[in-house]
Amino acid sequence: MAPPQGPRAPLEFGGPLGAAALLLLLPATMFHLLLVARSGPARLLGPPPYLPGLEALWSPQALLLWLTWLGLQAALYLLPARKVAEGQELKDKSRLCYPINGFQALVLTALLVGLGVSAGLPLGTLPEMLLPLAFSATFTAFIFSLFLYVKALVAPASALAPGGNSGNPIYDFFLGRELNPRIYFFDFKYFCELRPGLIGWVVINLALLVQEAELRGSPSLAMWLVNGFQLLYVGDALWHEEAVLTTMDITHDGFGFMLAFGDLAWVPFTYSLQAQFLLYHPQPLGLPMASVICLINAIGYYIFRGANSQKNTFRRNPSDPRVAGLETISTATGRQLLVSGWWGMVRHPNYLGDLIMALAWSLPCGVSHLLPYFYLLYFTALLVHREARDERQCLQKYGLAWHEYCRRVPYRIVPYVY
Numbered sequence: 001m002a003p004p005q006g007p008r009a010p011l012e013f014g015g016p017l018g019a020a021a022l023l024l025l026l027p028a029t030m031f032h033l034l035l036v037a038r039s040g041p042a043r044l045l046g047p048p049p050y051l052p053g054l055e056a057l058w059s060p061q062a063l064l065l066w067l068t069w070l071g072l073q074a075a076l077y078l079l080p081a082r083k084v085a086e087g088q089e090l091k092d093k094s095r096l097c098y099p100i101n102g103f104q105a106l107v108l109t110a111l112l113v114g115l116g117v118s119a120g121l122p123l124g125t126l127p128e129m130l131l132p133l134a135f136s137a138t139f140t141a142f143i144f145s146l147f148l149y150v151k152a153l154v155a156p157a158s159a160l161a162p163g164g165n166s167g168n169p170i171y172d173f174f175l176g177r178e179l180n181p182r183i184y185f186f187d188f189k190y191f192c193e194l195r196p197g198l199i200g201w202v203v204i205n206l207a208l209l210v211q212e213a214e215l216r217g218s219p220s221l222a223m224w225l226v227n228g229f230q231l232l233y234v235g236d237a238l239w240h241e242e243a244v245l246t247t248m249d250i251t252h253d254g255f256g257f258m259l260a261f262g263d264l265a266w267v268p269f270t271y272s273l274q275a276q277f278l279l280y281h282p283q284p285l286g287l288p289m290a291s292v293i294c295l296i297n298a299i300g301y302y303i304f305r306g307a308n309s310q311k312n313t314f315r316r317n318p319s320d321p322r323v324a325g326l327e328t329i330s331t332a333t334g335r336q337l338l339v340s341g342w343w344g345m346v347r348h349p350n351y352l353g354d355l356i357m358a359l360a361w362s363l364p365c366g367v368s369h370l371l372p373y374f375y376l377l378y379f380t381a382l383l384v385h386r387e388a389r390d391e392r393q394c395l396q397k398y399g400l401a402w403h404e405y406c407r408r409v410p411y412r413i414v415p416y417v418y
C-alpha cells in the first residue's frame with residue numbers, strides 16, 4: 001500500500017463534509033434538471049414534477065446501450081493515432097504518452113451514427129431514455145471510482161496526486177487518489193475527459209434535434225443554433241486535444257468520483273440541457289435575434305480560441321513569430337508569463353470567452369425561463385472556483401513573479417469588473 005504523501009495538501013471543496021455533500025448533491029442536481037426540463041412549468045428552483053421510482057431509472061437496455069457506447073469510444077481511442085504527445089513531467093521525472101486521435105473518434109462516431117440512422121436506427125427515441133441512461137452513467141461512474149480508489153491503494157507514492165490523499169476515505173474517493181491511473185497505455189482520466197461524455201453530449205443534442213423534427217416537422221432555428229454552437233465547442237476541444245494535457249485536471253487533480261461523474265454523467269446529461277428544454281418548450285426565434293446570438297457566440301469563440309492558442313503556442317515555442325513580440329515576465333522556474341496580448345487583458349481571458357459562449361447557448365431558449373440559464377450560472381461558479389485554485393497553484397509555482405503579474409494585470413476574468 002502506498003504511504004501517505006509528505007506535506008499534506010490543504011483540503012479543498014469544503015473538506016470531507018463538502019465532498020460528502022457534493023457526492024449526493026451533484027447526481028441529485030443532474031436528475032432534478034432532467035426531470036424539470038421535460039415538465040410543463042420547467043422551474044429550475046421549484047420541486048421536480050415527480051420523484052421517479054427505481055423502475056423509471058433502472059433499465060438493463062439503457063445500461064447495455066451505455067456500456068456499448070463506452071466500449072465503442074474505448075475502441076476508437078485504441079485506433080492508431082495521427083500523433084502521440086508527451087504529457088507534463090511527473091514527480092519521478094518521467095513523461096507519459098497520449099494518443100491524439102480524439103477528433104478522429106468524433107468523425108468516426110458521426111459516420112457510425114449516420115450509417116446507423118440510414119439503416120433504421122431510431123435516434124429520435126434516445127431522449128425518452130435519458131433518465132435511465134443518466135442513471136446507468138452515474139452507477140458506472142460510482143463503481144468505476146471505487147475501482148480507482150482500490151487501484152490507488154497499490155500504486156507507488158510517486159503516482160499519487162497532490163490532493164486526494166488526506167486519509168479521509170470519503171474525501172479521497174471524491175477527489176481521486178491516483179494522478180494518472182492507467183492499464184498499459186490506456187489512460188482512464190484522459191480518455192474520460194474528452195471522449196464518452198463530450199461526444200455523448202453532441203449525440204444527445206442531435207437525438208433531441210431529430211425528435212423535434214419528428215414531432216414538429218422540422219427542427220426549430222433555436223435547436224439548430226444550440227446544436228451548431230455546442231458541436232463547434234466539442235469539435236474544437238477534440239481538434240486541440242493536446243491542450244488538455246496541461247490542464248489542472250490532468251496535471252494536478254487525482255481521478256476520483258468528481259471527474260469520473262463529471263466527465264461521464266454530468267457533461268452529457270446536463271450540458272445538453274438547452275436542447276432538452278427546447279424539445280419540450282419550443283421557442284420562437286427570428287432571424288435578426290438569431291444573427292445577434294451568432295455574433296455573441298462568434299465573439300466568445302474568438303476570445304476563447306485566441307487566448308488558448310496564444311498561451312499554447314507560447315508554451316510550446318516562445319520564439320514562434322506569432323507570440324515572439326509579446327511582453328513577458330521572467331519567473332524563477334525559467335518559465336515566462338505573458339503580460340500582453342490576451343493574457344495582458346485579464347488573467348483568464350479564455351474563461352471570459354467561454355462564459356460569453358455559455359450565454360449564447362442559452363439565449364436561443366428565450367428569457368421566459370431560468371432553467372436554460374443553469375449552465376451559465378453553474379459555469380460561472382465553476383470558473384470562479386477554478387480560477388481561485390489555479391491562482392493558488394501559480395502563486396506556489398511562480399511566487400513573486402505571480403504577484404508582479406497580478407499587479408500588472410489586476411482583473412481576473414472580466415476587465416474592470418472581476
Ligand SMILES: NC(=O)C1=CN([C@@H]2O[C@H](COP(=O)(O)OP(=O)(O)OC[C@H]3O[C@@H](n4cnc5c(N)ncnc54)[C@H](OP(=O)(O)O)[C@@H]3O)[C@@H](O)[C@H]2O)C=CC1
Nearest residue numbers: 247248308311315336337338339343350351354386390394
Ligand atoms: N466547459 C467546461 O466545463 C470547462 C471548460 N474549461 C475551459 O478549458 C480551458 C482550459 O482551462 P484551465 O485548464 O482551467 O486553465 P488555463 O488554460 O487557463 O491554464 C491555466 C494555466 O495557464 C498558465 N498561465 C496562466 N497565466 C499565464 C500567462 N500570463 N502566461 C502564460 N501562461 C499562463 C499557468 O500554467 P503554466 O504556467 O504551468 O503553463 C496556469 O496554471 C479554458 O478555455 C476553460 O475555459 C475549463 C473547465 C471546464
Ligand SMILES: CC(C)CCC[C@@H](C)[C@H]1CC=C2C3=C(CC[C@@]21C)[C@@]1(C)CC[C@H](O)C[C@@H]1CC3
Nearest residue numbers: 026193236237244247249258261262263266267
Ligand atoms: C461535476 C462537477 C461539477 C465538476 C465536473 C467538472 C468537469 C465537468 C469539467 C472539469 C474540467 C473540464 C474540462 C472540459 C469539460 C468539462 C470538464 C471535464 C473541457 C474538455 C471542455 C472543452 C474545453 O475546450 C477544454 C475543457 C478542459 C476542461
